Amino acid sequence: MSDSIPREHRAFLQSLADLAYCNPFSPQRLVLEQQALGRDATSVTEEVWSRTQETDHTERPSVLAINDQAENLVEHLCEKFAKRRTLDARTRELYDDLVTYVLYYRHLAHRTIEQLFAPPRGSAGQIAWRKFASDYERLFGSPAFDDYDTDTAAHLYACLCQVRRAFKHIFDCILGESAPAGRLREAVWQSIFTHDMRRYRRSLYRSLRELPTLISGPSGTGKELVARAIACSQYLDFDPDRERFIDDPAVAFTPINLSALSPTLIESELFGHRRGSFTGADADRIGWFEVCRPHGAVFLDEIGELDMGIQVKLLRVMQQRTYTRLGDSEERVFAGKIIAATNRDLAAEIDAGRFRHDLYYRLCADRIETPSLSQQLVERPQALEGLVHFIAERVAPGESQAVAAETLDWIAGNLPRSYSWPGNIRELEQCVRNILVRREYIPRTEAATQRTGWLTAAEAGELTAEELLSAYTTWVHSQLGTYEATATKLGLDRRTVKSKIDAKWLKSLRE
Numbered sequence: 466m467s468d469s470i471p472r473e474h475r476a477f478l479q480s481l482a483d484l485a486y487c488n489p490f491s492p493q494r495l496v497l498e499q500q501a502l503g504r505d506a507t508s509v510t511e512e513v514w515s516r517t518q519e520t521d522h523t524e525r526p527s528v529l530a531i532n533d534q535a536e537n538l539v540e541h542l543c544e545k546f547a548k549r550r551t552l553d554a555r556t557r558e559l560y561d562d563l564v565t566y567v568l569y570y571r572h573l574a575h576r577t578i579e580q581l582f583a584p585p586r587g588s589a590g591q592i593a594w595r596k597f598a599s600d601y602e603r604l605f606g607s608p609a610f611d612d613y614d615t616d617t618a619a620h621l622y623a624c625l626c627q628v629r630r631a632f633k634h635i636f637d638c639i640l641g642e643s644a645p646a647g648r649l650r651e652a653v654w655q656s657i658f659t660h661d662m663r664r665y666r667r668s669l670y671r672s673l674r675e676l677p678t679l680i681s682g683p684s685g686t687g688k689e690l691v692a693r694a695i696a697c698s699q700y701l702d703f704d705p706d707r708e709r710f711i712d713d714p715a716v717a718f719t720p721i722n723l724s725a726l727s728p729t730l731i732e733s734e735l736f737g738h739r740r741g742s743f744t745g746a747d748a749d750r751i752g753w754f755e756v757c758r759p760h761g762a763v764f765l766d767e768i769g770e771l772d773m774g775i776q777v778k779l780l781r782v783m784q785q786r787t788y789t790r791l792g793d794s795e796e797r798v799f800a801g802k803i804i805a806a807t808n809r810d811l812a813a814e815i816d817a818g819r820f821r822h823d824l825y826y827r828l829c830a831d832r833i834e835t836p837s838l839s840q841q842l843v844e845r846p847q848a849l850e851g852l853v854h855f856i857a858e859r860v861a862p863g864e865s866q867a868v869a870a871e872t873l874d875w876i877a878g879n880l881p882r883s884y885s886w887p888g889n890i891r892e893l894e895q896c897v898r899n900i901l902v903r904r905e906y907i908p909r910t911e912a913a914t915q916r917t918g919w920l921t922a923a924e925a926g927e928l929t930a931e932e933l934l935s936a937y938t939t940w941v942h943s944q945l946g947t948y949e950a951t952a953t954k955l956g957l958d959r960r961t962v963k964s965k966i967d968a969k970w971l972k973s974l975r976e
């Protein structure tokens with residue numbers, strides 16, 4: 466540890482350095498906060514920090530206490546180092562981390578994304594940058610930091626605005642107080658910045674978008690939400706001369722639902738086409754890979770539905786970052802990120818010869834699983850309350866308390882405690898809306914009819930043991946969403962589960 470830093474401040478600075486670069490959605494963050502305050506961190510519970518528990522956006526008391534201490538210390542050290550020509554490497558690092566932390570909270574943490582990314586000329590974004598840059602120059606004004614220039618300031622500003630955006634998208638949009646929901650937020654953050662944010666700031670901030678992300682999970686669990694959060698949180702360069710970002714993060718997301726399109730249409734939608742390249746192509750068309758901004762992402766929803774021929778072309782985009790329009794020979798470069806989602810088991814699709822294993826491995830560089838609502842509620846039944854309150858706020862602003870209370874009462878009185886919410890959070894949203902309008906919710910009638918259908922047949926002794934096992938396995942899988950969860954629940958191995966599932970019936974149960 467450096468001698469330039471007074472002994473009484475060293476532990477605080479070390480914890481602050483870790484805090485400045487930790488994943489804010491990891492349980493480790495709460496431990497680091499306690500350590501920074503010199504408190505015993507062993508008593509920190511694995512509490513999951515969620516938007517659904519917050520009444521407003523004021524900082525938690527421990528954060529305010531740390532910020533006060535950091536503010537005082539940074540000014541003290543700035544004065545102390547003002548005339549130093551050199552500082553040892555460790556002191557420079559710790560001081561850099563302290564300044565990074567302070568600048569974030571001073572200038573960015575409390576501004577909205579709209580303010581920060583609005584075009585300049587008197588805008589709040591321009592003011593934020595000017596204050597940031599002037600503080601940066603002053604705090605790194607010591608000759609020991611002569612190599613810190615405007616470009617370094619602009620890059621730090623760009624990184625911290627990215628942090629602000631990512632935090633906002635993840636915290637405000639991906640809800641849930643259960644550990645699986647907390648882990649999902651943590652995983653999304655990691656997908657954007659990796660597990661090592663110093664390395665990201667140093668070198669990965671541009672190249673990381675070349676890695677695709679695969680999101681898997683049952684329907685209605687927020688795969689598109691996660692994709693949007695990642696797309697809108699990509700690194701954007703800040704131009705210090707024009708005092709603005711080079712693009713608008715609000716237009717960074719280009720979603721395409723592959724299951725809604727035929728193979729020819731998919732190809733032309735993705736890559737574009739030249740006039741006359743197929744019947745009906747009466748004009749040139751730009752595809753989504755061309756529309757997507759270099760700092761944005763194309764979201765390929767339902768990737769498991771993709772035709773094998775197009776899978777090859779997609780693999781090429783991932784490997785070489787190039788593609789051509791249909792009927793064209795000009796190679797074009799794709800600079801953005803690819804995010805794909807599926808609620809199918811892609812490993813099973815590979816076994817069945819419907820999905821290329823090389824594409825699968827390419828996609829798996831970064832994988833995120835969205836947990837089903839029942840997984841979240843098994844772990845923490847009280848999480849339902851937070852979710853219902855939050856949905857009610859969106860559905861009936863101003864009446865949310867009453868609507869949430871009515872919904873929770875209705876659920877408690879009408880659905881079994883073990884109700885599995887097969888449609889996940891999308892179904893819960895539907896339930897809140899139905900109760901708002903009709904004071905009742907009828908869950909998944911089709912599924913219910915199908916359910917009684919096989920149960921009735923079983924009761925009447927009409928099914929063979931094999932048929933009964935197949936129907937039961939399919940039904941449980943339709944509720945839990947994955948082979949693993951079904952296997953655990955039924956005490957079977959994963960292969961047996963796969964072999965028993967009736968794919969056609971499963972599909973109809975999900976519709």
Ligand SMILES: Nc1ncnc2c1ncn2[C@@H]1O[C@H](COP(=O)(O)OP(=O)(O)OP(=O)(O)O)[C@@H](O)[C@H]1O
Nearest residue numbers: 638639640683684685686687688689690808890891
């Ligand atoms: N974790 C979550 N937090 C907040 N809202 C959620 C969450 N998960 C799902 N939702 C809500 O549920 C609805 C469905 O979400 P989304 O479309 O992202 O799910 P999906 O997994 O992509 O579904 P599908 O596989 O059917 O396309 C949206 O209105 C979304 O806001």
